[in-house]
Amino acid sequence: MINVTKAYLPDKEKLFRYIDKIYESAWLTNNGQFCQELEVRLKEYLGVRNLILVSNGTLALQIAYKALDISGSAVTTPFSFVATASSLLWEGVRPIFADINPKTWNVDPEKLEEIISPDTSAIVPVHVFGNPCEVEKIDSIAKKHKLKVIYDGAHAFGVKYKGKSLLNWGDVATLSFHATKLFHTIEGGAIITSDDELAKRIRLLINFGITGPDKIDCIGINCKMNEFQAAMGLCVLQEMDQILSARREIWEFYDSELRNNFQTQEWNAWGTKNYHYFPVIFSTPDFLISKQKALNENQINTRRYFFPSLDSLPFCEAKERLTNSNNIASRILCLPIYCGLNSSDQKRIIEILK
Numbered sequence: 001m002i003n004v005t006k007a008y009l010p011d012k013e014k015l016f017r018y019i020d021k022i023y024e025s026a027w028l029t030n031n032g033q034f035c036q037e038l039e040v041r042l043k044e045y046l047g048v049r050n051l052i053l054v055s056n057g058t059l060a061l062q063i064a065y066k067a068l069d070i071s072g073s074a075v076t077t078p079f080s081f082v083a084t085a086s087s088l089l090w091e092g093v094r095p096i097f098a099d100i101n102p103k104t105w106n107v108d109p110e111k112l113e114e115i116i117s118p119d120t121s122a123i124v125p126v127h128v129f130g131n132p133c134e135v136e137k138i139d140s141i142a143k144k145h146k147l148k149v150i151y152d153g154a155h156a157f158g159v160k161y162k163g164k165s166l167l168n169w170g171d172v173a174t175l176s177f178h179a180t181k182l183f184h185t186i187e188g189g190a191i192i193t194s195d196d197e198l199a200k201r202i203r204l205l206i207n208f209g210i211t212g213p214d215k216i217d218c219i220g221i222n223c224k225m226n227e228f229q230a231a232m233g234l235c236v237l238q239e240m241d242q243i244l245s246a247r248r249e250i251w252e253f254y255d256s257e258l259r260n261n262f263q264t265q266e267w268n269a270w271g272t273k274n275y276h277y278f279p280v281i282f283s284t285p286d287f288l289i290s291k292q293k294a295l296n297e298n299q300i301n302t303r304r305y306f307f308p309s310l311d312s313l314p315f316c317e318a319k320e321r322l323t324n325s326n327n328i329a330s331r332i333l334c335l336p337i338y339c340g341l342n343s344s345d346q347k348r349i350i351e352i353l354k
């Protein structure tokens with residue numbers, strides 16, 4: 001079976017050497033040496049000022065909302081993984097959806113501004129499939145309306161915008177290090193901010209609000225990453241160049257073969273690519289379903305990312321259905337892309353699609 005993605009497994013010997021060290025120290029969690037080392041390495045690799053490791057990408061979003069005192073409602077995109085909206089609801093914040101740009105599939109800044117109300121306290125955009133949002137426009141809307149911006153950067157690992165990390169935009173950006181993501185720690189995530197005081201507050205929140213041996217300052221929760229996760233992360237990070245070049249080759253082959261047959265994502269001209277996903281748009285939902293079936297009969301498993309559009313989920317209580325998001329969501333399919341997908345399998349996928 002060829003799946004839409006396959007978790008990257010780094011060199012086993014290398015991982016086992018890290019695990020031997022964990023056994024020697026018997027320090028399994030609570031900001032151990034590998035968590036500390038991974039934070040430093042990721043800050044360098046990504047080019048960001050503060051990075052706090054957490055146990056997954058959904059909690060990264062939840063902690064970001066808490067640390068920034070987000071309440072009432074937040075304006076966001078309906079075209080994303082469910083965690084973007086459900087994390088808001090979980091924190092008692094109502095997601096209000098603005099429609100997306102039908103070419104870039106990112107939230108449309110003009111539509112975002114239209115739905116801002118006195119109740120709104122934040123903007124939560126997503127760099128969908130790693131494609132940078134219109135960050136300058138979103139930034140000026142946020143300043144004008146005095147709103148916080150939290151970017152869900154779960155797909156944007158390593159993406160540069162105008163030569164610098166895309167993740168520097170917003171009050172906070174979050175990452176997911178889930179096994180299926182470009183860079184992973186099995187389960188995991190990170191919170192990124194340029195604000196040192198905010199970073200301090202986040203570190204408190206993820207460890208029960210504890211500030212010293214006998215001192216608890218505020219209500220916190222437990223979102224710590226453990227040493228086994230960090231060891232996996234250190235190993236994967238050392239192999240990022242291989243991961244990226246393998247994905248790039250697959251991505252470019254799909255692009256050259258399918259660009260003329262399918263609508264593909266219009267990429268932000270100032271952004272670099274990270275080759276995380278290869279989504280294509282079919283002319284109709286029925287055509288998509290018939291091709292997905294044909295692929296499936298050939299043991300090729302694709303995924304309808306992101307379907308359904310989040311405004312259609314009853315628990316999101318959206319006032320209206322958003323045209324572009326529902327239209328794209330109903331016709332989009334993500335093709336298999338991962339380090340290790342061989343070219344004969346990829347050719348088979350392309351043949352079936354054509």
Ligand SMILES: *Cc1c(COP(=O)(O)O)cnc(C)c1O
Binds near residue numbers: 058155177187188
């Ligand atoms: C994967 C993902 C998340 C959630 O991350 P987890 O680490 O699985 O909790 C959030 N938002 C988006 C857009 C994602 O793709």
